[in-house]
Amino acid sequence: MAESKPIKHTDIAEEGIIRDFLQKEMKDLVKYIPEVEAAITGLAKNIQSQLGKIKVDSIDTAQLKEVNKLLDQSNQLEITAAKVKKIKIEQDVAEQKLIAQKLNNAKKEDAAQKNAIKNTNNLAKEVRELTKTLAAMKREDDPAGYDKIATQAGHLKQQIKEAKEAVAVFATESKAAQGKTLFSQMSHDLLDLNFQGAAEKAHLFAGVIKSMTFSEVIGGIKNFGSAIADITRALALNPFTLIVAGIAGVAMSLSQFYDNANLSTVAALNYSGGIDEITKSLQSATDELKKNTIAVQLNRGEITKGMADVMTSSLDVQGKLRAATEQYNKSQEEADKKFRDRKKELLDKSQESEYIKYSISWKMQLDAQEEQAAKQIAIEEKANEDAADKRLAAYNDLKATLLANSSEEAELKKAARKKEEDEQKKKDEAEYKRLLEQQKKIMKAQEDWDEAIEEQRRKDDLEAGEARTKHKMDEQEQGEKNRLDEIEAEKKQQQAQLDWDEAIEEQRRKDDKIALEERKKKLKEEADATVAALEKSFARRNELTKAHLDQDLQMRQRSILQQEQLASEGRANNLAFEKAAAAKDELQKQQLAKKQLKDAKTLALFRMLASAATSEDPVKALATALTTNGIAEAISGSYYEGTKGDSIADDLGKPLIPGKDGYVIRVDGAEKVFNPEDSAMIPKGMSNKTVARLAYNYQMGYLPEYGSGGSIGNSQVADEIKVLHNKFDNILDVIKSRPVSSTKIDARGIVTQTEFKNGLIKVSTQKPTDNRMI
Amino acid sequence: MKSLRKSKKVLLPEHYSGIDDLPILKWEKVHETGSVKHLLVKPCELSQAQISALTLIWNSIYEEYIQEFGFSEQYKSIIDLRLKIAKLQMKKVISGDDSIDNFIRMHQLKMEAIVKFIKPGDVFKAKKAIETHTGIYLPIKEISVREFCSYLREMNTK
Numbered sequence: 001m002a003e004s005k006p007i008k009h010t011d012i013a014e015e016g017i018i019r020d021f022l023q024k025e026m027k028d029l030v031k032y033i034p035e036v037e038a039a040i041t042g043l044a045k046n047i048q049s050q051l052g053k054i055k056v057d058s059i060d061t062a063q064l065k066e067v068n069k070l071l072d073q074s075n076q077l078e079i080t081a082a083k084v085k086k087i088k089i090e091q092d093v094a095e096q097k098l099i100a101q102k103l104n105n106a107k108k109e110d111a112a113q114k115n116a117i118k119n120t121n122n123l124a125k126e127v128r129e130l131t132k133t134l135a136a137m138k139r140e141d142d143p144a145g146y147d148k149i150a151t152q153a154g155h156l157k158q159q160i161k162e163a164k165e166a167v168a169v170f171a172t173e174s175k176a177a178q179g180k181t182l183f184s185q186m187s188h189d190l191l192d193l194n195f196q197g198a199a200e201k202a203h204l205f206a207g208v209i210k211s212m213t214f215s216e217v218i219g220g221i222k223n224f225g226s227a228i229a230d231i232t233r234a235l236a237l238n239p240f241t242l243i244v245a246g247i248a249g250v251a252m253s254l255s256q257f258y259d260n261a262n263l264s265t266v267a268a269l270n271y272s273g274g275i276d277e278i279t280k281s282l283q284s285a286t287d288e289l290k291k292n293t294i295a296v297q298l299n300r301g302e303i304t305k306g307m308a309d310v311m312t313s314s315l316d317v318q319g320k321l322r323a324a325t326e327q328y329n330k331s332q333e334e335a336d337k338k339f340r341d342r343k344k345e346l347l348d349k350s351q352e353s354e355y356i357k358y359s360i361s362w363k364m365q366l367d368a369q370e371e372q373a374a375k376q377i378a379i380e381e382k383a384n385e386d387a388a389d390k391r392l393a394a395y396n397d398l399k400a401t402l403l404a405n406s407s408e409e410a411e412l413k414k415a416a417r418k419k420e421e422d423e424q425k426k427k428d429e430a431e432y433k434r435l436l437e438q439q440k441k442i443m444k445a446q447e448d449w450d451e452a453i454e455e456q457r458r459k460d461d462l463e464a465g466e467a468r469t470k471h472k473m474d475e476q477e478q479g480e481k482n483r484l485d486e487i488e489a490e491k492k493q494q495q496a497q498l499d500w501d502e503a504i505e506e507q508r509r510k511d512d513k514i515a516l517e518e519r520k521k522k523l524k525e526e527a528d529a530t531v532a533a534l535e536k537s538f539a540r541r542n543e544l545t546k547a548h549l550d551q552d553l554q555m556r557q558r559s560i561l562q563q564e565q566l567a568s569e570g571r572a573n574n575l576a577f578e579k580a581a582a583a584k585d586e587l588q589k590q591q592l593a594k595k596q597l598k599d600a601k602t603l604a605l606f607r608m609l610a611s612a613a614t615s616e617d618p619v620k621a622l623a624t625a626l627t628t629n630g631i632a633e634a635i636s637g638s639y640y641e642g643t644k645g646d647s648i649a650d651d652l653g654k655p656l657i658p659g660k661d662g663y664v665i666r667v668d669g670a671e672k673v674f675n676p677e678d679s680a681m682i683p684k685g686m687s688n689k690t691v692a693r694l695a696y697n698y699q700m701g702y703l704p705e706y707g708s709g710g711s712i713g714n715s716q717v718a719d720e721i722k723v724l725h726n727k728f729d730n731i732l733d734v735i736k737s738r739p740v741s742s743t744k745i746d747a748r749g750i751v752t753q754t755e756f757k758n759g760l761i762k763v764s765t766q767k768p769t770d771n772r773m774i
Numbered sequence: 775m776k777s778l779r780k781s782k783k784v785l786l787p788e789h790y791s792g793i794d795d796l797p798i799l800k801w802e803k804v805h806e807t808g809s810v811k812h813l814l815v816k817p818c819e820l821s822q823a824q825i826s827a828l829t830l831i832w833n834s835i836y837e838e839y840i841q842e843f844g845f846s847e848q849y850k851s852i853i854d855l856r857l858k859i860a861k862l863q864m865k866k867v868i869s870g871d872d873s874i875d876n877f878i879r880m881h882q883l884k885m886e887a888i889v890k891f892i893k894p895g896d897v898f899k900a901k902k903a904i905e906t907h908t909g910i911y912l913p914i915k916e917i918s919v920r921e922f923c924s925y926l927r928e929m930n931t932k
Contacts, residue, residue: 041868048864056854061840067853082868246910449880453887460891475929479907681932 527610538599556582572741794917855885
């Protein structure tokens with residue numbers, strides 16, 4: 001928080017605007033100071049009220065901002081109040097200076113008057129000395145010297161007269177002449193309708209009049225007589241000037257002057273008797289001019305209302321001052337006149353006695369009279385001086401009173417400045433002593449306060465140290481306890497966590513078990529359905545196959561009987577073919593029986609798989625089941641040893657689960673798979689096609705049979721192949737030459753016989769009725 | 775019709791924006807130096823506009839801190855004294871009694887004594903105290919203002 005600081009030079013610099021304003025219109029500003037003070041007081045009360053509402057205990061950030069704002073405002077307000085106070089003090093000092101200056105000027109003027117009176121008195125004393133000399137002399141003895149002294153005395157009398165006039169005039173001919181010139185020029189300007197010039201002259205005239213003391217004005221007024229008459233005449237001849245604002249003031253003032261002073265009779269007046277009236281009227285006219293000028297300036301907006309009031313008030317004060325001066329001057333003049341008359345009377349008497357001096361009888365009387373006159377002159381001079389001093393003192397008092405009454409502020413200071421000066425001094429001394437005592441008390445209180453603060457600080461430090469030690473020990477104990485509590489709580493928490501995890505795991509296991517049971521159940525149902533469908537499919541297939549084979553075999557048996565009949569009759573037949581076909585059917589029946597057995601195994605396997613899938617441990621159950629039934633070996637053998645039949649389809653029948661991925665071999669039914677051992681026997685790079693052709697050649701007997709483990713060279717193989725080719729050619733010739741016939745009897749009993757011999761086919765048909773060959 | 779004026783946005787480097795992510799060491803740095811540049815995650819040069827924007831962020835962080843942890847008792851005492859001084863100033867302005875300056879000066883001395891008694895906090899000492907109290911290691915470059923001050927508050931309340 002900023003401290004309340006005394007106003008420094010920098011603060012004064014901040015007041016630049018206020019200070020400039022004060023220099024220009026100080027009185028105006030002073031007039032507003034009470035309003036400013038009232039505003040400051042109102043604001044201070046408002047802030048005080050708001051500060052009282054703040055509760056520090058429940059303060060938050062938003063309220064803190066408001067508090068800071070209020071604190072800033074209070075600081076600024078205090079600084080402003082201090083500045084206003086300082087301005088008031090400065091204004092008081094300035095007013096006091098102004099009053100003192102006026103008083104000094106008045107004293108100077110009065111001192112000049114006093115000096116002039118003293119000079120007059122000195123001259124009178126010199127005249128008295130000369131008169132004594134003349135009284136002692138005789139004209140007959142030294143007529144030239146007597147005349148010279150007499151002339152000198154006459155000059156001195158003239159000087160006394162001029163000195164007395166100077167006392168009244170105070171040698172201000174220059175300003176008076178200037179005023180007269182301006183007055184004359186103003187009248188000429190008015191006659192020439194030069195209103196601007198007349199206004200300027202009137203302004204200058206006002207300035208000249210303002211700068212003249214009342215004595216100068218009195219002395220110079222004699223010179224204005226003709227000029228006043230001229231300007232009055234000019235105004236009377238030119239009524240248009242009345243409409244000109246600046247000149248209207250001049251006209252009105254002089255018109256008033258004319259009325260008051262009755263200038264029509266000025267020429268007839270003796271100036272010594274008319275000066276007072278002329279002076280009074282002229283001053284009144286001047287004041288009226290000024291007031292009118294002020295009014296005009298106010299109407300034009302050139303000055304403020306406050307300034308106009310101040311200026312008007314100032315004129316009133318000056319008017320009162322002039323009245324007081326006039327009164328003083330009048331009394332002074334009366335006193336001077338009496339003094340002059342009395343002195344003249346005395347001197348005349350002394351001069352009359354000069355004619356008597358020729359008479360011896362009157363000489364003593366003359367001396368006595370002169371001595372008495374000198375004494376009387378001295379007494380009256382002294383009385384005159386005393387009266388002058390008294391009048392001056394009375395004048396000073398009156399002037400001071402008037403100056404003090406010039407404004408409301410001056411009136412307030414009247415008591416403090418003059419009548420109560422001594423009292424104030426005593427009060428000041430008492431106040432100074434009181435302040436000194438108060439300052440001492442404050443310093444003592446300050447020292448006590450500092451000591452108390454220091455003591456409190458020491459106590460606080462000590463208590464804080466003890467409190468810290470105790471607090472530390474308590475903290476350690478509490479910390480230990482807290483740690484144990486925390487460990488216990490942590491254990492409980494861990495146990496609770498474990499219980500919770502276990503419950504979660506148990507629930508999960510239950511859920512998994514239920515899900516597994518569901519899956520098992522579903523799998524079992526699917527497996528049972530699959531097995532049932534498979535069993536049904538196998539049964540249907542085997543049944544159809546068996547029926548087909550039985551039917552075919554039955555037909556073959558009948559055909560064999562017929563062919564045996566034909567053969568027994570020596571007729572062409574295909575007994576061998578039918579027998580071969582019948583044998584093939586038998587073979588297929590045997591294979592069908594094997595396949596039924598395999599199907600049964602397959603179904604058993606599927607059942608076991610389904611059973612294992614629904615058991616608690618599917619893998620273990622499956623292994624146990626496979627081992628127990630010996631199927632595992634069969635299954636593994638079948639995969640390991642390759643296909644038993646000619647193809648996978650022969651071994652497995654129809655495919656159950658068609659599959660195609662990276663781990664599943666997809667085979668067609670006609671394909672053949674070698675086991676690893678057989679595959680190892682096949683040379684690298686030999687294609688399946690070559691292997692198949694070799695197998696075919698071997699089957700057809702095109703390849704020789706060798707002992708197991710033996711090997712033959714390529715040339716030998718080629719030779720053998722050539723021999724085989726020859727044998728084949730021979731057999732082919734025999735076959736071609738051997739007739740092959742076939743006989744077919746249709747439902748109508750028509751027998752068709754077909755004979756194939758040497759590449760030709762011979763077909764003969766025999767009907768049952770005529771037994772003819774077609 | 776949309777206004778053509780657009781608000782000028784100040785782009786800031788990566789910075790901390792609250793007491794939850796501001797490390798306590800950075801918080802102390804800002805208080806020690808008075809520079810808001812410590813709010814940056816990686817130090818770099820900033821323009822005046824960026825510093826202004828970062829100052830606003832710091833104000834919001836400080837507000838958040840006050841909202842969470844409030845004012846200290848000593849700070850409240852200082853506010854109380856400032857209010858008393860302001861009330862006395864207003865009393866002096868209203869009454870014109872210059873002797874009130876003595877009471878103002880008395881409160882100012884009291885406030886100076888409190889301010890002098892307040893010593894700046896040492897975050898490292900506080901860290902050690904918390905670690906001793908809780909038995910937990912505090913990574914002072916990483917632990918947030920909220921967490922650190924919460925530990926302190928907990929210690930003070932026990």
